[in-house]
Amino acid sequence: MIWFFRREIIFVMGILFSLFIMGKSKHVNVKSTENANKVEEKLNYEELVAENIRLRNILGIKEKESYFSRFAVGNVLSLRPHVFPVEIVISKGAAQGIREGMSVVSMDLSLVGRVSEVQKNTSKVVTVFNTMSRVSVIVDSTNEVGIMEGGSVPYCLLKYISRESKIKKGDSVQTSGYSDFHPKGIKVGEIVEVVKAQDSLFFDIHIKPYSCVSQMEEVLIGE
Amino acid sequence: MNKSFLIKIVEQLLIISSLQLLFSVYFKSAVIPSFFLIWLFILTWDGNTEVALMLSFITGIIYDIISRGALGTTSIRFLAIVYITGFLRIKGTAGRFICAAFFSLIFFLSFLFEPGKGFLWDTWPLIKYSGIFVIYNGLMLILLELSIRRYRWKWKKDYLGIS
Numbered sequence: 286m287i288w289f290f291r292r293e294i295i296f297v298m299g300i301l302f303s304l305f306i307m308g309k310s311k312h313v314n315v316k317s318t319e320n321a322n323k324v325e326e327k328l329n330y331e332e333l334v335a336e337n338i339r340l341r342n343i344l345g346i347k348e349k350e351s352y353f354s355r356f357a358v359g360n361v362l363s364l365r366p367h368v369f370p371v372e373i374v375i376s377k378g379a380a381q382g383i384r385e386g387m388s389v390v391s392m393d394l395s396l397v398g399r400v401s402e403v404q405k406n407t408s409k410v411v412t413v414f415n416t417m418s419r420v421s422v423i424v425d426s427t428n429e430v431g432i433m434e435g436g437s438v439p440y441c442l443l444k445y446i447s448r449e450s451k452i453k454k455g456d457s458v459q460t461s462g463y464s465d466f467h468p469k470g471i472k473v474g475e476i477v478e479v480v481k482a483q484d485s486l487f488f489d490i491h492i493k494p495y496s497c498v499s500q501m502e503e504v505l506i507g508e
Numbered sequence: 509m510n511k512s513f514l515i516k517i518v519e520q521l522l523i524i525s526s527l528q529l530l531f532s533v534y535f536k537s538a539v540i541p542s543f544f545l546i547w548l549f550i551l552t553w554d555g556n557t558e559v560a561l562m563l564s565f566i567t568g569i570i571y572d573i574i575s576r577g578a579l580g581t582t583s584i585r586f587l588a589i590v591y592i593t594g595f596l597r598i599k600g601t602a603g604r605f606i607c608a609a610f611f612s613l614i615f616f617l618s619f620l621f622e623p624g625k626g627f628l629w630d631t632w633p634l635i636k637y638s639g640i641f642v643i644y645n646g647l648m649l650i651l652l653e654l655s656i657r658r659y660r661w662k663w664k665k666d667y668l669g670i671s
Binding site: 291292295296299300302303304305306307309310361363364365366367368369371372374414415416417436437438439 | 532538539540557558561562564565568569572575576577578579580581583584587591594616619620625626627628629630632633637
């Protein structure tokens with residue numbers, strides 16, 4: 286009888302094990318934040334050196350840019366999906382003062398996204414590639430304000446820029462500060478394409494985000 | 509499960525894991541084929557569904573480690589796909605290609621679907637990148653099948669002493 290349902294038994298057991306690992310990995314993530322020193326001991330020397338350099342750079346940024354000194358540093362625990370991630374999980378949560386809606390920036394201080402869900406020691410971040418992402422941005426060269434939407438990977442779509450605008454390829458874009466989530470002046474990306482859409486009062490503009498989310502190891506979180 | 513079969517499976521797992529790792533590091537493309545998924549398809553179609561189900565769990569964990577995903581999520585996807593594929597008896601290469609393409613599409617889209625919110629990419633990028641993933645996986649399936657067939661034929665030839 287059992288042999289007849291062997292496939293189903295293996296399937297159910299596999300699912301249960303996977304769910305167990307999913308729960309366990311969350312637990313490990315929480316533990317790893319709490320006992321960072323213990324984890325560091327297990328890393329190899331090269332990894333430690335690389336991490337040291339990265340953290341020194343972040344420290345340098347935080348010292349140079351006084352505004353970002355208030356930001357917390359978090360590790361990127363997982364990406365979803367691996368390419369142009371729409372969601373990342375970071376190693377900082379409510380216990381470290383993280384709140385929903387906080388901005389997340391990369392090590393080179395360009396926008397990654399905003400915190401969408403907070404657990405005790407981890408948080409979910411909606412990146413600029415997510416269709417749910419809407420960011421109020423300003424074009425440096427013309428000072429025009431538009432809304433940057435995610436979803437059109439590998440770029441983001443800048444909307445509501447008038448067809449009369451002098452906007453051009455290569456112009457850089459930063460956060461406008463008009464939204465509730467992101468402070469003013471965070472670098473966002475560079476305009477790579479300006480399309481005159483037919484029967485529309487606005488340009489369709491593609492922005493290439495500066496932050497390479499899939500390669501990221503650490504991020505800064507704050508407001 | 510005899511010893512030689514187990515050794516063969518472990519050998520294949522090592523080769524496939526190395527291929528997946530190498531491609532994820534050196535393949536300069538936004539989308540990387542899933543060698544694990546293809547291998548699981550081949551195992552299932554060869555009649556080793558139970559082994560494929562067990563390996564779905566292991567390869568899913570390895571895949572999540574390589575692609576920095578949340579541990580366990582890919583295992584569930586692999587298990588579901590292999591379980592369904594186990595009921596399909598497909599012999600021809602064309603049929604296998606279509607089946608692999610269909611399930612590869614489901615696999616890719618599942619990463620970008622959020623219940624209640626829909627897909628987290630716009631339609632056009634979704635079609636473009638899932639299309640690339642499907643083509644890559646289809647091509648890899650054909651390549652892997654051909655190399656496995658060649659290996660099997662060589663083994664049979666040596667075993668039977670055919671010159």
